[in-house]
Amino acid sequence: MIKIWLSGLLRTRSGRLTGTALGVTVAVALLAALGAFLSTTRTTMTSQSVRSVAVDWQVQVQVATGAQPQNVLAAIRDLPGTRAALPVDYAQADGLTAHTGGTTQNTGTGMVLGLPTGYASMFPGEVRLLAGREHGVLLAQQTAANLHAAPGDTIRIQRAGGLPPVAVRVSGVVDLPLADSLFQKVGAPSQSQPSAPPDNVVLMPARSWHTAFGPLASARPDLVRTQIHTLRSHALPADPAAAYTIATGSAHNAEVRLAGSGLVGDNLGSVLDAARSDALYAQLLFLFLGVPGAALAAALAWAVAQSGAGRRRKEQALLRTRGATVGRLVGLAAVEAGVVAVLGAAGGLALAVVVDRLAFHGGGIPAAWALAASGVGILVAAATVLLPARFDARRATVASGRTAVARRPVPRAAWWVLGGTLLAGSLAVFRATSGTNYALVLAPEGTPTLSVDYWAFAGPALLWAGGTVLAWLLVDLALRRGRPVLAWLFRPVAGALSGTVTAALSRQRGTVVRSVVLLALACAFAVSTGVFNSTYQQQARVDAVLTNGADVTVTRPVLTASDTAKLAAVPGVRHVEPLQHRFAYVGADLQDLYGVRPTSIVGAGRLQNGYFSGGTARSLMDRLSARPDALLVSAETAHDFVLHPGDQVRLRLTDARTGQLRTVPFRFEGVVKEFPTAPKDSFLVANASYIARTTGSDAAGTLLVDTGGIGQRQAAAKAKRVLGPSAHVTDLPSSQTVVGSSLTAVDLAGLTRVELGFALVIGAAAGGLVLALGLAERRRTLALASVLGARGRRLAGFVWSEAALVAVAGGACGAVLGWVLSQMLVKVLSGVFDPPPDHVAVPWAYLAALAGVTVAALAAAAWAAARHAKRPPLAELREL
Structure with missing residues (x-):
């Protein structure tokens, strides 16, 4: 009888059977495809996070406990999973001095690092050469700007501890992309970390550093420290949570083996910590967006099955008049549900494989997700076909089953x-x-x-x-x-x-x-x-x-109006917006200061209202335009210095005419929470014309280039050729793959x-x-x-x-x-x-x-x- 029933279903009810199976197919395929997305996403998050780390561990040598750097270095190298390790020395300087262009420039305190041979090639993400040669004494980009120094110039480092200055010849200018982690306080809680890396940084070969600062290490060990920069094996699980567990476990194990002679700054664990949180958000996207779709597909299968409910009841009534028992009727319904489940699950998995290859580049459907999706398909088939048939078979009578039209109840x-x-x-x-x-x-x-x-x-x-x-x-x-x-x-x-x-x-x-x-x-x-x-x-x-900052962003210590004009003439460039980037002292705190043109920065920087507090982007820029001395400060700065609208804020800026700090009055007008190219914590935004008038220089440090959202990479390459190798050029598509969470x-x-x-x-x-x-x-x-x-x-x-x-x-x-x-x-x-x-x-x-x-x-x-x-x-x- 089952064969006859199945043959009749396929012959006379193939349309409805196919429609129900298609509903199951959609549910299975959607769940399996989203499972492939989750698997691919987690793997991508882990690999991307690992790639973003230049130095996996920064092991701080605990000199106070009698530890020797060479012993800590040997212990780190002997740890399982260590690929390479090099010592890096840090020393504090009282200041830097340079005599260039007939003037003398002095800076405040700074940091001098001693780098061993091969450091830049072993840790390529830490140091990026902008000008000159990479061997010898190197200046950070902002330090070179502060000193007006270039490769070939001589600067004097004011050593701390009463030691006489030491003169060094500059070989090159570099950028330090990961300065925040490079200058972190290893072992200190996050709230006590420096709000910004030091403004003045000098990199020296390790041998020269020891000649210059070896005496300081003996006299004032509190001003000198040594870290062991380490590369670890990246053979980690694809899941960020599992990778984080292994990475942090290895760091903790290292601290145990060092027995107090070193503290591990686990940069690798930090980025994996953020990645595992983002992996949970990816899971939430699946739950919020994928599950409703699968449920809707199941509802579709139910609706298709229910469209034939009246006919099914008539057929059951006819079979009961011919002696069919309730068990037999349920068994026939189970056959129909089985056909729907098999067709739906098989079709859904096949469709999911096609979707995975087209949308997720063939990452593959994980076996667990395939089984789970198939199980859901079986449940949907049972719920849409078997359960209604069982209910009708047990509750309906022959007479009610033969009724053509049932009276619709009125909702209560x-x-x-x-x-x-x-x-x-x-x-x-x-x-x-x-x-x-x-x-x-x-x-x-x-x-x-x-x-x-x-x-x-x-x-x-x-x-x-x-x-x-x-x-x-x-x-x-x-x-x-x-x-x-x-x-x-x-x-x-x-x-x-x-x-x-x-x-x-x-x-x-x-x-x-x-x-x-x-x-x-x-x-x-x-x-x-x-x-x-x-x-x-x-x-x-x-x-x-x-x-x-924009479709294409150009940064250099000094960018003139001539540079802006050259860049505006590049094919594909629609607009170039100069952005002043200076540094100002708020009390004793050195912060980034951005000088903007209020009439054009909103569109050029694509400023969002969410970046500001106390007004829209346009309204706050209008305040800067109406009152040249108006100042917008970050939320952290407003909180730390207890500022209220209308308060006078006296900033110390470098006067380009004298090279000395000058006090400039501003009026606090609002809070800016985010700003293009600005750091996340403390920064300031002011009117560029007011800054230029009070400091004697209108030079920009950044150019925001609008290409209309197309051809950013090509425009970036042309800008690099026009402005030369000293300009740092970035494009939006490249940044989008590495920034943010x-x-x-x-x-x-x-x-x-x-x-x-x-x-x-x-x-x-x-x-x-x-x-x-x-x-x-x-x-x-x-x-x-x-x-x-x-x-x-x-x-x-x-x-x-x-x-x-x-x-x-x-x-x-x-x-x-x-x-x-x-x-x-x-x-x-x-x-x-x-x-x-x-x-x-x-x-x-x-x-x-x-x-x-x-x-x-x-x-x-x-x-x-x-x-x-x-x-x-x-x-x-x-x-x-």
Whole structure:
């Protein structure tokens, strides 16, 4: 009997069987593909984090305990996993002096490093040559600017401890890209780390350093220290959390073996710590964006299966009249569910492999994800086919099974209460989880583990549920109580039969409501996913611009108006914005000072309102323009110095005419939290014309180049040729791959294509397939209408009226629900965005494509049904 039943299913119900299996296929494929994304993303985060570290360990030699640098160096080299290790010596200098161009320049305190031979080649990320030769005495870029020194000049280092100055000849000028970690206080808590690296830095060969500062090490050991810079093996697990555990465990083991003779500054563990947090955010993206899609695909499979519920009950009634037991009926349903599960799981995994190769470059579907997705497919098949059949077989009678049309129950008031409660609960959870101090990913101080507050999922989940209930109730109410309005709306399509069409839809409103609600959920999923992904991509670009400064950014100690003109003439360059970069003392604290042109910096720097506090970007720039001495300070500076709007701030700046510090008064006008190319902590923003007038120099240190968002790499290469090797040129695409959090730097283009592609498929299926199957179940109604005299346009009015109702009601409900969901997702997942968005990004082109595909699917289904309705009615009734 099972073979006969299966053969009959495949022969007469192949369309509905295929539709149900397709719903399972989509669910399995989406879960498996997103599993591949998670696996690829974690691997990318780990490898990217490891690549960003130039020195894995900075081991501080504890001279106070009697430790000798050579002994610590030998112990580090003997540790398992150590690839290389070199000693680096640090000494504090009281100042630097240079006689250049007929003037004398003096600086404040500085740091002199002794580097062993081969250091630059072993740790290539630490030192980058800008001018001159890399062998010999090297000056940091800012130090060279402060001293007006160039390769070949001689400078004097004022040694501490009362030692006489020592003169050295400069061989080159370098940049120190990782200065923050290079000058860290190993073993000190994060809050006691220096707010910025030293402004004056000299690099010397180790032999010269020991000649100059060996006596200081004996007389004042507190002013001299030695670190062992170490490269470790990067054979780490792909998962950032597992890699972090191994890396930090190795660092702790090293400290135990050193027995107090050295402290390990674990740079590798620090970046992996950030990566494991970002990996959790990637997991949250999967849960927030992927799970709803899989659930919607399961709902689609259920809707397809339910479209044949009436026919299934009739078939069960017929089998029961012929002696079939409940167990036999359930067994036959299990066969159908098995076919759906096998076809759906196999098709889903095959589709996931194709998606993985196209979107994620063939990283492969992890076996665990393949099994989990297949298990979900089996559960969906059982829930959509087996459980309803079992319920009908146990509860329905032969008489009820033969009933053609069941009376639709009217929703009770309790359903309205439920819908309102779900929405109110969603709002309450959203307000609690979107507060200023709320953290979705928790990293408790002093614990090696991270945790996720999954309570935040309750907000979107309750909104999904509440929106579904509300959409169902509203559409059901419209079909019951709004029949006169619907009849008037259907008149252009159904003509004189508009009232009959409305009555038929009202009587069969269960099927209509199911189609509308499913389409609304599909549209809501597509809208919320599209808006979130577009906002994510927008903020990834904003983050890159914030760090890089513009499409192309040029930095050099001194950039003149002539350099600006040369760069503006480069093909592909639309605008060049000079940005002064100076240093100013706020009290005893040396901070970065940025001089801007208030009338053009907002557009040139793509300033966001979120960068500022107390006003928009435009309004605060207007203050700088209206009052030249106005000053914007970072939030940390405003807090540390207890500044209030209107306070006078007296800064000490270097006067270009005398080379000496000069006190310049400013007026505190606002807080700037972020600024292009600025550090994260303490900095200042002022009017460039005021700085130029008070210091005697209008030279810029940075040029922000606008290329219109295209050809950045080519423009950067041309700028390098025009300005010479001393200019440091960076482009936005390169910066976007290395700046910000590892999550932001991960290219989510593949994930976006997968999610939005599945959303289109689900939207089209929800609109077209479900409507087509529903109309197929109403063939009897159309045939009877034809017998009673309905012809041509009037008969098609039945079909097109329902299609129009489903399209308009489902699209409207989906658009509203999707917009609210997208706002909630962006707010709850605010930790993903750095900086937070001023506004969400709406992918209008994608939404237009979604609307077009959905309408086309609905139109195709309605056209096929209308064409089928033209068949001879008696032949149609005979088949039914």
